[in-house]
Amino acid sequence: MNRCDICWARAFLLIALLATPLAAQDTVVLRSKTGGETRATGQIVDSTGRELTLQLPGGTTQRFPAGQVILIETHRTTEQTRGDEQFARGEFAPALTMYRAAVDAEPRRWVRREILAKAVRCYDALGRTAEAGATFLLLLEDDPHTAYFDCIPLGWLPQQPDAALEQAARGWLDSDRPAAALLGASRLLSTSLRPQALARLNELRSAPDPRIAQLAEAQRWRVAGMQSTAAERAGWLRAIEAMPEPLQPGPYFALGLAQQEAGDHEAAALSLLRVAFVYPSHRALAARAILEAARALQQNGQAEYAQQLYREVIRDYKDQTRVTAEAQARLQP
Numbered sequence: 001m002n003r004c005d006i007c008w009a010r011a012f013l014l015i016a017l018l019a020t021p022l023a024a025q026d027t028v029v030l031r032s033k034t035g036g037e038t039r040a041t042g043q044i045v046d047s048t049g050r051e052l053t054l055q056l057p058g059g060t061t062q063r064f065p066a067g068q069v070i071l072i073e074t075h076r077t078t079e080q081t082r083g084d085e086q087f088a089r090g091e092f093a094p095a096l097t098m099y100r101a102a103v104d105a106e107p108r109r110w111v112r113r114e115i116l117a118k119a120v121r122c123y124d125a126l127g128r129t130a131e132a133g134a135t136f137l138l139l140l141e142d143d144p145h146t147a148y149f150d151c152i153p154l155g156w157l158p159q160q161p162d163a164a165l166e167q168a169a170r171g172w173l174d175s176d177r178p179a180a181a182l183l184g185a186s187r188l189l190s191t192s193l194r195p196q197a198l199a200r201l202n203e204l205r206s207a208p209d210p211r212i213a214q215l216a217e218a219q220r221w222r223v224a225g226m227q228s229t230a231a232e233r234a235g236w237l238r239a240i241e242a243m244p245e246p247l248q249p250g251p252y253f254a255l256g257l258a259q260q261e262a263g264d265h266e267a268a269a270l271s272l273l274r275v276a277f278v279y280p281s282h283r284a285l286a287a288r289a290i291l292e293a294a295r296a297l298q299q300n301g302q303a304e305y306a307q308q309l310y311r312e313v314i315r316d317y318k319d320q321t322r323v324t325a326e327a328q329a330r331l332q333p
Contacts (some may be wrong), residue, residue, distance in 0.1 A: 049145030
């Protein structure tokens with residue numbers, strides 16, 4: 001793990017403690033009790049996964065539950081805006097550099113957390129998963145109720161971690177912090193430590209934080225595969241639909257692979273394509289989901305559609321070199 005990068009993330013939190021909000025006015029779009037929308041203008045003092053605190057023009061402070069907030073209209077620095085543009089184009093290395101510059105330029109702590117969540121996604125997309133995990137845990141430390149919990153870089157792909165990630169995952173697995181243990185278990189399921197990882201996931205299924213409990217349950221599906229029954233997979237689908245929408249892509253991917261291994265190719269393709277088309281910001285997962293959906297369609301006798309998907313991977317996911325190489329190998333001349 002690059003210690004300088006994690007030091008930067010720690011500095012992010014320390015500097016944020018001294019930060020003061022900008023004087024510019026913010027507008028918060030809120031969900032009203034009647035189902036419509038209302039707007040409140042002032043200066044956001046803080047915004048966490050639990051509530052938003054707004055200082056009104058007259059100086060009084062008002063608090064709104066996070067679930068009531070639909071949209072925040074606020075100033076973004078040039079650095080953050082450029083980083084977002086690069087991120088949208090899949091240019092994760094320059095985006096990460098720009099986000100680091102944005103932290104230096106941004107005095108508002110709540111916006112800094114937003115930037116840090118984007119940095120986690122950049123690290124993950126670049127395959128720097130140990131750094132992504134460590135940075136996510138710092139974000140969670142600053143806001144245990146973070147609205148960005150969905151950027152947690154869990155392992156959903158059936159692949160061995162590299163040496164740096166396995167070392168980090170071993171440390172996370174033994175942590176008394178449930179989110180760290182979840183990260184560690186997810187990354188060690190593909191190693192010789194699978195029994196220990198499964199045992200930890202079983203414990204985490206009763207975690208007080210429902211997000212951790214739900215994701216721990218979904219991680220267990222990864223080892224079921226063709227051993228699962230149709231009734232079990234139907235139950236998994238109901239469990240996914242009961243999850244907060246941002247947490248669903250990884251569980252849908254796990255369900256899709258299990259459906260594929262069980263020979264339910266059509267259902268597998270649907271689950272996997274849902275990951276790719278509904279959650280494109282999870283770029284590595286989306287690319288692999290399209291590849292596996294194409295394989296499912298090919299096995300279901302729909303070779304023409306499979307070939308279209310292989311071409312889509314090659315065209316749209318050039319940054320995911322391993323996946324595009326597999327798609328190229330499967331593409332028929």
